[in-house]
Amino acid sequence: MSIYDTLNKEQKEAVVHTEGPLLLLAGAGSGKTRVLTHRIAYLIEEMGVNPWNIMAITFTNKAAQEMRERVDNIVGFGADQVWVSTFHSSCVRILRRHIDKLGYDTNFTIYDTDDQKTIMKDICKRLMIDTKQLKERSILTAISGAKNELVSPLDYELSSMGDFQKRKIAGVYKEYQATLKKNNALDFDDLIMLTVELLKSNPEIRGSYQERFRYIMVDEYQDTNTAQFELIRLLADKYRNLCVVGDDDQSIYKFRGANIRNILDFEKVYPEAKVIKLEQNYRSTGNILDAANRVIAHNVGRKEKALWTQKEKGSRVHLRQFENAFEEADYISADIRSKVREGKCEYGDCAILYRTNAQSRMLEERFVIDGIPYQVIGGTNFYARQEIKDILAYLKTIDNGRDDVAVKRILNVPKRGIGAATIDKVQEYARERDISFFDALKEADRITSLGRTAAKLEPFVTMILAFRAKAEFYGIEDMIKDVVEIIGYEEYLKGLNEEEDKTEDRLANIGELYSKASAYEQTHDEISLSEFLEEIALVADVDNMENSDNRIRLMTFHSAKGLEFPHVYMSGMEDGLFPGYMSITCGDPTEMEEERRLAYVGITRAMEDLTLTYAKARMLRGETQYNPVSRFVREIPAELMDNTLPKSRSFEPESMGLPFDFRPKATLKPKVTAQPVKPFIAQGISSLNRVAGISKGFDMESDTILEYGEGDRVRHIKYGEGTVLAISREPKDYKVTVMFDNAGQKIMYASFAKLKRV
DNA sequence: GTGCCTGCTCACGGG
DNA sequence: GAGCAGGCAC
Numbered sequence: 001m002s003i004y005d006t007l008n009k010e011q012k013e014a015v016v017h018t019e020g021p022l023l024l025l026a027g028a029g030s031g032k033t034r035v036l037t038h039r040i041a042y043l044i045e046e047m048g049v050n051p052w053n054i055m056a057i058t059f060t061n062k063a064a065q066e067m068r069e070r071v072d073n074i075v076g077f078g079a080d081q082v083w084v085s086t087f088h089s090s091c092v093r094i095l096r097r098h099i100d101k102l103g104y105d106t107n108f109t110i111y112d113t114d115d116q117k118t119i120m121k122d123i124c125k126r127l128m129i130d131t132k133q134l135k136e137r138s139i140l141t142a143i144s145g146a147k148n149e150l151v152s153p154l155d156y157e158l159s160s161m162g163d164f165q166k167r168k169i170a171g172v173y174k175e176y177q178a179t180l181k182k183n184n185a186l187d188f189d190d191l192i193m194l195t196v197e198l199l200k201s202n203p204e205i206r207g208s209y210q211e212r213f214r215y216i217m218v219d220e221y222q223d224t225n226t227a228q229f230e231l232i233r234l235l236a237d238k239y240r241n242l243c244v245v246g247d248d249d250q251s252i253y254k255f256r257g258a259n260i261r262n263i264l265d266f267e268k269v270y271p272e273a274k275v276i277k278l279e280q281n282y283r284s285t286g287n288i289l290d291a292a293n294r295v296i297a298h299n300v301g302r303k304e305k306a307l308w309t310q311k312e313k314g315s316r317v318h319l320r321q322f323e324n325a326f327e328e329a330d331y332i333s334a335d336i337r338s339k340v341r342e343g344k345c346e347y348g349d350c351a352i353l354y355r356t357n358a359q360s361r362m363l364e365e366r367f368v369i370d371g372i373p374y375q376v377i378g379g380t381n382f383y384a385r386q387e388i389k390d391i392l393a394y395l396k397t398i399d400n401g402r403d404d405v406a407v408k409r410i411l412n413v414p415k416r417g418i419g420a421a422t423i424d425k426v427q428e429y430a431r432e433r434d435i436s437f438f439d440a441l442k443e444a445d446r447i448t449s450l451g452r453t454a455a456k457l458e459p460f461v462t463m464i465l466a467f468r469a470k471a472e473f474y475g476i477e478d479m480i481k482d483v484v485e486i487i488g489y490e491e492y493l494k495g496l497n498e499e500e501d502k503t504e505d506r507l508a509n510i511g512e513l514y515s516k517a518s519a520y521e522q523t524h525d526e527i528s529l530s531e532f533l534e535e536i537a538l539v540a541d542v543d544n545m546e547n548s549d550n551r552i553r554l555m556t557f558h559s560a561k562g563l564e565f566p567h568v569y570m571s572g573m574e575d576g577l578f579p580g581y582m583s584i585t586c587g588d589p590t591e592m593e594e595e596r597r598l599a600y601v602g603i604t605r606a607m608e609d610l611t612l613t614y615a616k617a618r619m620l621r622g623e624t625q626y627n628p629v630s631r632f633v634r635e636i637p638a639e640l641m642d643n644t645l646p647k648s649r650s651f652e653p654e655s656m657g658l659p660f661d662f663r664p665k666a667t668l669k670p671k672v673t674a675q676p677v678k679p680f681i682a683q684g685i686s687s688l689n690r691v692a693g694i695s696k697g698f699d700m701e702s703d704t705i706l707e708y709g710e711g712d713r714v715r716h717i718k719y720g721e722g723t724v725l726a727i728s729r730e731p732k733d734y735k736v737t738v739m740f741d742n743a744g745q746k747i748m749y750a751s752f753a754k755l756k757r758v
Numbered sequence: 759g760t761g762c763c764t765g766c767t768c769a770c771g772g773g
Numbered sequence: 774g775a776g777c778a779g780g781c782a783c
Contacts, residue, residue, distance in 0.1 A: 059773075088773060113772090137768095188773055255771060356770055358774090378772085412759095419759045497761095540773055558771050580770055598771085621769055622774040 003074055004038060007031075014243075014276045015039045018047055018215065021236075021270035022243040023263075027307040028292070028604035029283025029564065032245050033063075036217055037070040039243065040082060043215055044075055051081035053214040055235070058086055059223060061543040063562060067219075083213070087228055088188065088538050091195040095186070098198055098205055104184060107530050109396055109403045110537035111180065111187045114384060116140055118405050119183075123175050134168060142169050143176060147189035148225040148257030150196060153177050183436075184402040189257075192227040199234045210238040220562070221246030221266075225257035233269070242270070248303050249296050252558060252598045254590075264303065281307045281604075283564050285314025288610050291636045292603040298635055299593045317636060318611040319643040321629070325359075325572075328615045329366040332569050335611070336552060337372065339567065345609075347373055348550040351565040353557050353602050355578035359571065360554050367552065377555035378541040387493065387506040388513055392533065394483045397438065398467045399529045404430075404437040411441075411460060414492035418456055425449045426457075438464070463487075476532050477517040484510060557602045568606035570599075573614040574627035599632040612641075706734060706750055707757050714738060714755040721758060 004012055011031060014024050015038045026032035036056065043049040056071075058064045068084045075082075085093070096106050111119070120136040123129075129139075146156050153174040160166035180186065186194065199206040216236045218224065221244035224232070236242040244266060251260045267273050281289055289309050296302070322328040332352060339345050352363060357379045367374045382388060390413050396406035404427075412418040429447045430440035444450060444457040463486065471479060484490065493506050520532050542559050553565070557578075572578055579595035603610060614629050629645060638644060708714050712724050722740030727750075729735075734750035 061773095086773080135768095191773090253772080256773080358769085381772090415760080417759065421759080538773070542772095556771065578770095582770075619774085 003041065007034070007038060008280060010276055010278050010280075011035050011038075014278070015042050017274055017276070018043055018049075019241060021240055021266075021273040023266045023270075023273050023275045024243060024245040024278065025263075025275065025303055025305060026245050026247055026278040027281060027305055028247060028250060028601070029281040030278035030307070031280075031282055032219070032278060033067065033070065035278070036219060036243075036245060037067060037074060039217065040071050040079075041074045044078060044082075049215060051075075051078040053212060054217075055083040055090075055213040055215070056085075056217045056219070057090060057232070058084075058219045060540050060562070061086055061089070061538065062540070062545065063219060064089075065543075086538070087224075087231070088191050091191040091231070092534060092538070094195050094209070095191065095198070098202070099194065101202055101205070102194060102198055104181065104186070104194075105400075105402070107184070107400055109183075109185045109400055109406070110191070110534060111185045111405070112384060112537065114389065115185070115405045116187055118409075119176065119179055120172075123172055123179060127171060127175060129168065129172065134165065139169055139172050143173050144187075144189050145257060146173065147187075147193045148227050150193055150227050150230060182402075183404050184400060185405070189227070192225075192231060196227055196230050196234065199231070206234060207238075209235055214239045215241045215243075217243045217245070219245050220250075222248050222251035222260060222263045223253045223258045224262050226259050226262075227257075229259065229262045240270070240272075249299070249305075249597055250561060250601050252561065252594060252601060254594050264301075277305055279305055279307055281309045283607055284309065284604060285311045285608055287313050287316050287640050288603060288606050288608075291317050291610070291640050292600055294637055294640070295596060295603065295632055295635045296600040299596055301593075314608055316642040317640055318609075319633065319641045319645070320611065320613045321643075321646070322613065322615045324615050324617045325362050325619065326366075328571060328613050329362045332363065332571065332611075332613065333366045333370050333372060335569075336567070337370065345567055346550050347552045348547075349566040350569070351553040351555065351560065351563070351567070351605065352569040352571055353555060353560050353605070354571050355557060355580060355598075356572075357556060359577075363554055363571070373549075373551040375545070375549075375551045375553055377545055377553060378559045381539070381541055382509070382512070382544070383536050383539060385506075385509055387489075387509055391480060391483060391489070391510065391513060392536065394467070394487070395480070395529060395533060397464055398471055398479075398483075399533060401438040401464075402436045407436075407438045407441070411457075414487055414489065416456055416460060418453070418460075422450065422453050422457075471529060475517075475521055476527055476529060477514055477521060479529070480514060480517050557598045560605050561601050564605055564607055566607045567609040567611075568602070569611045569613060570602050571613045572618070573612045573630040573633050574618065575630050576625060576627040577618065577620070578630055579632070596632060599630075706736075708755060713758045715758050724755075 004015060007015060008031075011034065014022065014035050018039070024032065024035065026035070040054055040056065043054055044051050056064075056067055058067060064084050064086050068079075068082075071082060071084065072079045083090070092110070095104075095108070099106055099108060117136060117140065120140055121131075124131050124136060124139075146152075151159070153170065156173050157167070157170040160170045180190065199209065213235050216232065218232055223246075232242065232244075244263070246263045248260060248263050251258060251263070254260070267275065284292070286309055289307055293307055320328075320331060322331060336345075336347065336350050339350075340347060354360065354363075360376050360379065364374065364376065383392065390410060393406040393409040396403050397410060401407070408423055411423065425447060426440045426444070427437060429443075429449075430437050433440070438461075440447070441457050441461050444454040444461070447454060450457075467479070467483065467486075470482065474482065489510070490507060493503055493510075496503065498506075516536075517532065520535065521527050524531070542555075542563075545553070545563075557570075575584060578599070579592060583591040583595045612633055614633070617624050617626055619625075634645060706727065708724055710724050710727055713721060714724055715721050720740060722738040724736060725739050726737040727734055728737075736750050736755065738755070
């Protein structure tokens with residue numbers, strides 16, 4: 001029996017249809033990843049295709065990793081030669097080799113949303129744009145939109161004739177792009193757009209990649225934007241062996257440029273395309289699948305399909321109403337606990353989904369109090385945290401002095417008495433001479449306007465140059481530790497006078513960064529600072545989700561796409577929250593359809609058990625709102641649910657006489673505030689519980705044993721010798737108080753203080 | 759140049 | 774409710 005015998009008829013058909021374009025419409029849970037991996041195996045083993053000639057593109061690193069593993073498992077020899085990668089990292093790989101053709105340096109840096117905003121502020125100031133009228137954010141959205149549609153600054157300008165607002169944006173776009181280039185930096189959208197530009201303008205390079213990628217597969221095709229589509233089209237143009245897999249019903253990324261037409265019109269672009277539908281769902285029980293089908297049926301303009309399952313009906317969809325979000329969280333926590341107690345499931349089998357990241361907080365607080373292990377996916381990306389960005393800015397400066405944003409970020413962090421005025425003067429000098437900000441700093445003594453302040457800049461420059469010299473022979477983890485040590489970053493953080501919890505969090509994050517660096521070093525044969533920084537820039541939140549540990553997952557509906565869980569809770573099912581207020585009021589029916597697809601994604605994550613919860617009253621942006629139950633809940637037929645909806649629209653705002661509960665806020669949340677939750681919250685909501693902070697080699701589970709005790713003499717790399725006064729066990733680390741002979745008393749964390757007993 | 763206070767705006771999703 | 778720009782005192 002071959003591995004292909006486990007596939008159903010349609011799956012098999014898709015696997016063996018290797019030549020020419022193929023559109024695989026794969027409904028939720030229909031085994032598309034299996035088809036893709038088996039197809040790769042088939043190409044290599046049955047068709048004799050060189051693995052080198054196969055490319056598989058996904059959206060997240062996690063998906064790429066999973067695909068890689070599964071291919072490795074079923075393909076014997078050569079699987080590692082298959083190019084399995086995300087859109088963004090594929091482009092980075094191509095650009096690192098050829099971007100010099102476009103006038104950039106091959107060691108370019110990648111700007112995240114924060115960096116973009118910094119640059120944009122600067123440009124608006126320079127171009128005297130009134131940001132009250134035209135917000136930075138909306139300019140960036142416009143630029144991103146243009147790039148996703150492959151519209152260059154020049155094209156944008158040409159199309160803006162007669163539109164005052166648009167012309168303004170065109171000017172900013174031009175300047176923005178020039179600034180990025182000057183800084184040798186690319187934003188996320190550039191990665192795709194510039195790769196397309198490169199392939200279009202260089203027939204030779206295009207030809208070589210076309211020749212290499214003879215078989216191309218694209219996952220989550222419904223989420224591609226115009227630029228990504230064009231990229232794929234260019235690469236596949238010669239052999240046209242392009243297999244795209246997607247589900248138009250799961251297209252939920254319009255806001256970042258996804259063009260649903262890419263999948264709906266695939267057959268127009270490739271008239272010879274074969275279309276195969278995968279409609280058998282292997283994931284969910286009957287009632288859940290029915291509910292999903294009934295909800296999505298309210299959308300028009302979709303490719304008709306009907307998911308079916310051989311599984312039994314299973315339990316009905318649970319529907320629960322609550323007075324407010326506290327009770328909602330209460331219930332979810334209690335429900336999961338009782339299921340676990342009864343042996344129906346484990347924590348790791350449960351996921352709680354919500355529309356907005358802010359909703360996680362109440363759930364987190366509940367879990368902390370109840371002592372339940374959980375993990376939040378998403379929210380603020382680990383690498384976007386202030387302390388991490390500070391340290392990374394040092395690394396970027398060491399690696400690529402042309403990144404002005406990074407240099408300016410750290411010039412006065414920790415405080416060196418260098419302020420905005422100085423930065424402006426140096427910037428002006430740099431602009432006059434068309435040199436980088438860092439190069440201008442090097443010549444600080446020649447910037448006459450600076451006067452005495454020039455002397456403050458010199459030690460900074462010297463320090464960076466010294467780091468650069470060390471970078472030659474330092475590992476990455478060592479480099480980071482050295483930077484943190486030399487700039488006195490821990491002391492700086494502690495001196496910020498933030499809440500203690502926050503400081504601890506930040507310190508723990510720094511520790512986590514050490515672990516990430518160390519992990520990078522262990523998984524790569526050749527280590528380079530540039531590559532480390534690049535990998536970091538492309539990390540998404542879901543990438544860090546570990547499947548193995550037994551914790552409840554909390555995430556947005558968006559993050560949940562592609563995942564599955566035996567027990568799923570969809571919380572906050574209220575009109576105004578989900579579907580969001582914007583999609584209800586804006587009057588664009590396609591917005592509502594996108595929300596509905598999101599609901600469909602949510603429902604189809606559930607394997608055996610789905611619970612929908614909603615609250616009559618909910619605090620939103622500091623204001624209590626009374627929203628009706630979500631229309632998506634109403635779209636599920638009553639017989640599929642275990643509870644009936646309220647018949648009247650009794651708690652919709654307009655029909656409400658006196659709201660049922662006008663107790664003051666404080667009494668609305670007695671359970672949480674009345675308990676001594678502080679110490680729990682301190683550790684529970686710390687970033688260590690968030691996905692980015694999954695600690696490896698930095699947690700107490702491994703039970704580090706300190707080589708010193710109270711009263712012992714120890715040595716610290718910077719403070720010299722001292723006596724240990726006290727050691728206290730913290731959730732994440734030991735806190736050690738030491739009286740140093742020369743430096744006085746210090747409180748430090750054992751894992752980074754690296755004290756040695758003497 | 760720094761730190762603190764205030765008042766304002768912005769509130770969806772993410773590589 | 775939170776984060777940030779701007780104003781003010783030191």
